[in-house]
Amino acid sequence: MNARHESILNHARSRWLWFSLALSLTCLIAYAWHSPSVPPNGGTWLGYTLGTIAGLLILWLMLFGLRKRSYSGSSSLRGWLSAHIYLGTTLILIALLHAGFQVGWNLHTFFLILMLLVIFSGFFGVYCYLRYPTLMTRNRDSATRSAMLEEIAELDQNALALADGIDPKVHSIVLRSIQNTRLGGGVLTQLRARDDSDAALAGIRAALEAREKNNQAAGGAKSGQTIFAMVDFLASGTNDRQAEALRKLIDLLSRKKALASKVARDIQYQALMEIWLYFHVPLSFATVAGLIAHVVSVFFYW
Amino acid sequence: MSERFRIAIVGSGPGGISAAARAAERGESHVLLEAEPHLSNTIFRYQKGKFVMDEPGILPLRSPVPFKAGSREAILDAWNESAARLKINVRHNHEVSAIRRRDDGLFQLDCANGARFEAQFVVLGIGLQGNIRKLGTPGEDLPFVQYQLDDPDEYEGETIVVVGAGDAAIENAIALAKQNNVVIINRRDEFARAKKGNETAILKAIEDGLIECYYNAAPERVDALSVGRKKGRMVLSTPNGKAQLLIDRVIARLGATAPRGFVEACGVVFPSKDPAAVPAISPQYESNVKGLYIVGALGGYPLIKQAMNQGYEVIEYIRGERVEPADEPLLKAKLGGMPGFRGVDEALARIQKNVRVLSHITPLQLREFMLDSDLRTPRPGETVFARNDYTNSFYSIVDGEVHIALDDAGQQHITLRRGEFFGEMGLISGRRRSATVKAGAGCVLIETPRRSMNRLINSVAAVKREIDEVFILRAIQSRFAPEASAEQLKEMVAGATLQKFAAGDVLFSEGEIGDCLHLVRVGSLTISRTIGGKDVVLSYVPAGNYVGEMALLGESRRSATARASIATETVRLDGDSFKKLVNRMPVLKLRLQAEYRQRAASNLAMQALPSGGDIIQFLLAQGAGEATDILLIDESLCVRCDNCEKACAETHGGTSRLDREAGPTYASVHVPTSCRHCEHPHCMKDCPPDALRRAPNGEVYIADNCIGCGNCERNCPYGVIHMASKPPKKPGLLSWLLLGLGPGPGEAPYDPKKSKKEPKEKKAVKCDMCKDEKGGPACVRACPTGAAIRISPEEFPAYAQSRR
Numbered sequence A: 001m002n003a004r005h006e007s008i009l010n011h012a013r014s015r016w017l018w019f020s021l022a023l024s025l026t027c028l029i030a031y032a033w034h035s036p037s038v039p040p041n042g043g044t045w046l047g048y049t050l051g052t053i054a055g056l057l058i059l060w061l062m063l064f065g066l067r068k069r070s071y072s073g074s075s076s077l078r079g080w081l082s083a084h085i086y087l088g089t090t091l092i093l094i095a096l097l098h099a100g101f102q103v104g105w106n107l108h109t110f111f112l113i114l115m116l117l118v119i120f121s122g123f124f125g126v127y128c129y130l131r132y133p134t135l136m137t138r139n140r141d142s143a144t145r146s147a148m149l150e151e152i153a154e155l156d157q158n159a160l161a162l163a164d165g166i167d168p169k170v171h172s173i174v175l176r177s178i179q180n181t182r183l184g185g186g187v188l189t190q191l192r193a194r195d196d197s198d199a200a201l202a203g204i205r206a207a208l209e210a211r212e213k214n215n216q217a218a219g220g221a222k223s224g225q226t227i228f229a230m231v232d233f234l235a236s237g238t239n240d241r242q243a244e245a246l247r248k249l250i251d252l253l254s255r256k257k258a259l260a261s262k263v264a265r266d267i268q269y270q271a272l273m274e275i276w277l278y279f280h281v282p283l284s285f286a287t288v289a290g291l292i293a294h295v296v297s298v299f300f301y302w
Numbered sequence B: 001m002s003e004r005f006r007i008a009i010v011g012s013g014p015g016g017i018s019a020a021a022r023a024a025e026r027g028e029s030h031v032l033l034e035a036e037p038h039l040s041n042t043i044f045r046y047q048k049g050k051f052v053m054d055e056p057g058i059l060p061l062r063s064p065v066p067f068k069a070g071s072r073e074a075i076l077d078a079w080n081e082s083a084a085r086l087k088i089n090v091r092h093n094h095e096v097s098a099i100r101r102r103d104d105g106l107f108q109l110d111c112a113n114g115a116r117f118e119a120q121f122v123v124l125g126i127g128l129q130g131n132i133r134k135l136g137t138p139g140e141d142l143p144f145v146q147y148q149l150d151d152p153d154e155y156e157g158e159t160i161v162v163v164g165a166g167d168a169a170i171e172n173a174i175a176l177a178k179q180n181n182v183v184i185i186n187r188r189d190e191f192a193r194a195k196k197g198n199e200t201a202i203l204k205a206i207e208d209g210l211i212e213c214y215y216n217a218a219p220e221r222v223d224a225l226s227v228g229r230k231k232g233r234m235v236l237s238t239p240n241g242k243a244q245l246l247i248d249r250v251i252a253r254l255g256a257t258a259p260r261g262f263v264e265a266c267g268v269v270f271p272s273k274d275p276a277a278v279p280a281i282s283p284q285y286e287s288n289v290k291g292l293y294i295v296g297a298l299g300g301y302p303l304i305k306q307a308m309n310q311g312y313e314v315i316e317y318i319r320g321e322r323v324e325p326a327d328e329p330l331l332k333a334k335l336g337g338m339p340g341f342r343g344v345d346e347a348l349a350r351i352q353k354n355v356r357v358l359s360h361i362t363p364l365q366l367r368e369f370m371l372d373s374d375l376r377t378p379r380p381g382e383t384v385f386a387r388n389d390y391t392n393s394f395y396s397i398v399d400g401e402v403h404i405a406l407d408d409a410g411q412q413h414i415t416l417r418r419g420e421f422f423g424e425m426g427l428i429s430g431r432r433r434s435a436t437v438k439a440g441a442g443c444v445l446i447e448t449p450r451r452s453m454n455r456l457i458n459s460v461a462a463v464k465r466e467i468d469e470v471f472i473l474r475a476i477q478s479r480f481a482p483e484a485s486a487e488q489l490k491e492m493v494a495g496a497t498l499q500k501f502a503a504g505d506v507l508f509s510e511g512e513i514g515d516c517l518h519l520v521r522v523g524s525l526t527i528s529r530t531i532g533g534k535d536v537v538l539s540y541v542p543a544g545n546y547v548g549e550m551a552l553l554g555e556s557r558r559s560a561t562a563r564a565s566i567a568t569e570t571v572r573l574d575g576d577s578f579k580k581l582v583n584r585m586p587v588l589k590l591r592l593q594a595e596y597r598q599r600a601a602s603n604l605a606m607q608a609l610p611s612g613g614d615i616i617q618f619l620l621a622q623g624a625g626e627a628t629d630i631l632l633i634d635e636s637l638c639v640r641c642d643n644c645e646k647a648c649a650e651t652h653g654g655t656s657r658l659d660r661e662a663g664p665t666y667a668s669v670h671v672p673t674s675c676r677h678c679e680h681p682h683c684m685k686d687c688p689p690d691a692l693r694r695a696p697n698g699e700v701y702i703a704d705n706c707i708g709c710g711n712c713e714r715n716c717p718y719g720v721i722h723m724a725s726k727p728p729k730k731p732g733l734l735s736w737l738l739l740g741l742g743p744g745p746g747e748a749p750y751d752p753k754k755s756k757k758e759p760k761e762k763k764a765v766k767c768d769m770c771k772d773e774k775g776g777p778a779c780v781r782a783c784p785t786g787a788a789i790r791i792s793p794e795e796f797p798a799y800a801q802s803r804r
């Protein structure tokens, strides 16, 4: 184990990059040197060889999922992933050489495309893995997500308690805004990094504009209405203690908004780092199915 | 008006109750005085349903009162039943406040409630828990003023005042604040006494308005109210005058007064100021006060069964009977392997005659010492321990000799003979062994674990002095001048002193004239320089290394500042005698210069990247200075897949011992909540069965004899120990993957027993750095992106340099 942090790309001085390059080069040279009587395809001896290599590679790449979940043994998962990435990429070349660059509207090409999809989803995954961790840390600013959620809940409680002492109307507005806060949610919501406070912000703006026009709040705004209603309340000059409480309430709600959008962003990053696997893995299983179909059809319906 | 008995037993813990039972059985005139309205307060106060363990399993129980592993309730019931059956003469609510031996030879025991007793013999079994500190104000005993909190969820919608600023007070206040209105009262202006996690939690709760806090405040009075909605009122004195709170409940968590003051007032002498010191008692448990006997935890035996056996034996001794101590068969088994073994007493006498450090201790201390220790008879040439092993036991040579290799090749070696000891360096520094030791001819050794040795060192001043003297000589010899004889080093050793520094203390600062050098013996230092008005850390100096030689060798002024990064002890060597030695030994000069050049070069490298030092500083601020191995996560690589936690859970019975997300982050370096395998583990401090151990590779782990008392959980400042019950078995990975059987990787196994309401044996669990996995820590191996690594503080500079 090394006393420093290395990324998957330069693991062990990029050992697997060099290995993959060497493998690619060997295949290329063999391909160039080989001059079969027919146009290069999967049926020549080199074609068979490359095909076998590619098939075994796919099976080995699949093993990664198993390795990821077996926790004893002595190799590091980082090494495996590094190899997975480089050898997975090499597969493009090997597969194309194996096919002699022949494509057509058939099962074999369908299988090729499936495999390429897996590989390109892998590229996207690597991109996510390299980019989002740093963004996530920066966004979190040393807090944990559960701590932020807890704080939001606390802010809500405090806001409610404050509102309770002001006016039943204000109380019900705050309550509604709390009920409307929903973080996370479905896949798409997660990816869009929208929390309801965003809607609220839009709501405030809409409300303000609307007020300028006809002195009436626009409908549809959710917690935007909350803040707006309170500003209104302030302006109407109720007694001093209430004004003070309202000011506090606005502080609380704005702090909550800031937090809520942080959490939403956090969820978004996490979702981005996970979602691609939901393509990569099912597609990779499909690829194995494709591989079997490909081999069977080649050997039996030749 | 006082009652007279032959034997007065104070305290009805396992020791006291067993003594009283034996006295009753034997028809002795006796009285058992207990401060509380129930028997055995320590066990009474265990958590409800706690599974009490009967360690050490091999020790037979000898007592009229039954005891076997089981729930707290079952044990207390059995004891109450025995007390009634044997007609023990117990007096509840009799807290003994003074014991005096009168001129007529009788003891006079005065109780806080005014009662007085006279007795010929006193058995003191008051344990170590001490007396709970009360408010010390009028109203401290009102029914709604309590000093313990079993279940915070019991209360709802109340106004509760929590008094205190320690961990217990904070934890209670936070737990209660969920459903109640909580006010915390702190006598001081900060919560510095608490663990860091608790401190931040309470400050945050106060800031958020969840808990109200009065700083620099003290309760003056509590009154019960008969009208209004609230049960009572507390009057407080605060810096701004008096305040009045209407309350439902007061929970005071003010700690306990250690029983030591009381015991000393009885005339019992403690050998040293150290809180771990135990009073010296004879093999018959008699203290230095004739007729006053001490049993149980107070005498240094922290387990129930031991206390019960002693209670039985002490009555027999008082009656003048000879009893073979219950541990006799254990000692016989242990010492039987000694060449020429004839009997336990003879063997113990031989040990004490041969080994000088052990000659200072009482026979009972020696028995206890031997119970904890092991006798080893390695064959000639066999390795006792190897250089860089992380063991921390202490060896005394009863017979024969051992050879200590000074260099890797084993060319140079020192021979130690009968009566000498070794292994003290690892014990004291908490670091790896500095040399390999091989057995010589006729070797008979006693290996003593760290805890027992430390207790001995702290209890017997002569032992400490002797070990320290030898330590200094050997440290100088091994670090600087293996070729020098003890004679040549005499002057330097004579001028050497031991110095202690608290975390953050400066040993010397940049620019000073240097007149000494320091060999770090415990703890670690940082070396820093002021660059551009900022203190920049250049290196980290762990125990076993020296600092300050630069100013002695060439430049006369200190080129950098040395500061203790944690509580540190050094051997200070006088500059003049060191210079003399260097001048006499050209080899030494060359060696020092070579090391000097290397240090200067690496300091320069660190200086070149100013932010590197910041990372070290951040890590040290997290307490990493006392770590031997710490898990760091690079958040710019971590994809938050939690595979590390899953791996940990999977290799450790379904519960992860690591919390990836929690913990501070600086410049993308994240210190998760995970054990650091401290040099001097806080968790080891107070473990009754000595279940916390250190493995040869440095892993601090918990052995099976853990009794689940929770002390280690409380003592670890980093919050990495949990209490958990043994997990049921889980089906294999393939059956999950292919058949969907059982819980998946990282998920806790289903527990068929869960629904049944039987008490489960809960034990402490913590990271053991996967010492039983051949590939090393599973968290590190399972991280797909290489974000998780484990490093030791020595590697911090190199690590900081690798991160730019």
Ligand SMILES: Cc1cc2nc3c(=O)[nH]c(=O)nc-3n(C[C@H](O)[C@H](O)[C@H](O)COP(=O)(O)OP(=O)(O)OC[C@H]3O[C@@H](n4cnc5c(N)ncnc54)[C@H](O)[C@@H]3O)c2cc1C
Binding pocket: B010, B011, B012, B013, B014, B015, B016, B033, B034, B035, B036, B039, B040, B041, B042, B043, B046, B051, B052, B053, B054, B055, B094, B095, B096, B097, B125, B126, B127, B128, B129, B130, B295, B296, B297, B298, B301, B302, B303, B304, B305, B307, B688, B707, B708, B709, B710
């Ligand atoms: C949480 C916890 C869990 C533990 N679990 C286990 C376990 O599972 N197995 C095990 O073997 N050990 C366990 N231990 C250790 C065990 O409890 C003690 O070793 C044991 O109780 C010591 O017995 P004792 O008789 O010396 O004193 P104690 O049990 O401490 O009893 C002392 C008694 O003296 C009374 N007393 C004190 N001062 C006075 C006074 N001035 N006048 C009159 N009475 C006084 C007290 O009220 C108390 O009843 C545990 C300890 C703790 C804290």
Ligand code: HEM
Binding pocket: A058, A061, A062, A063, A064, A065, A066, A068, A081, A084, A085, A086, A087, A088, A089, A091, A115, A118, A119, A120, A121, A122, A123, A125, A126, A129, A277, A280, A281, A284, A287, B641, B784
């Ligand atoms: C046909 C080729 C490939 C197959 C069959 C394949 C298959 C797999 C499988 C089965 C997993 C395990 C996922 C899991 O269980 O969580 C995986 C993970 C992964 N693969 Fe691939 N893969 C292929 C190519 C690639 C390529 C070319 C790349 C990158 C360039 C890549 C990058 C990754 C990454 C980053 C992971 C996630 C590691 C993790 O966090 O668990 N893969 N792949």
Ligand code: SF4
Binding pocket: B644, B647, B648, B649, B652, B657, B658, B674, B766, B767, B768, B769, B770, B777, B778, B779, B780
């Ligand atoms: S090192 Fe091992 S035991 Fe420790 S946290 Fe990591 S996986 Fe768990």
Ligand code: SF4
Binding pocket: B674, B675, B676, B677, B678, B681, B682, B683, B684, B700, B715, B716, B717, B718, B719, B720, B721, B766
């Ligand atoms: S459990 Fe806590 S005190 Fe013990 S070694 Fe680990 S970090 Fe240190």
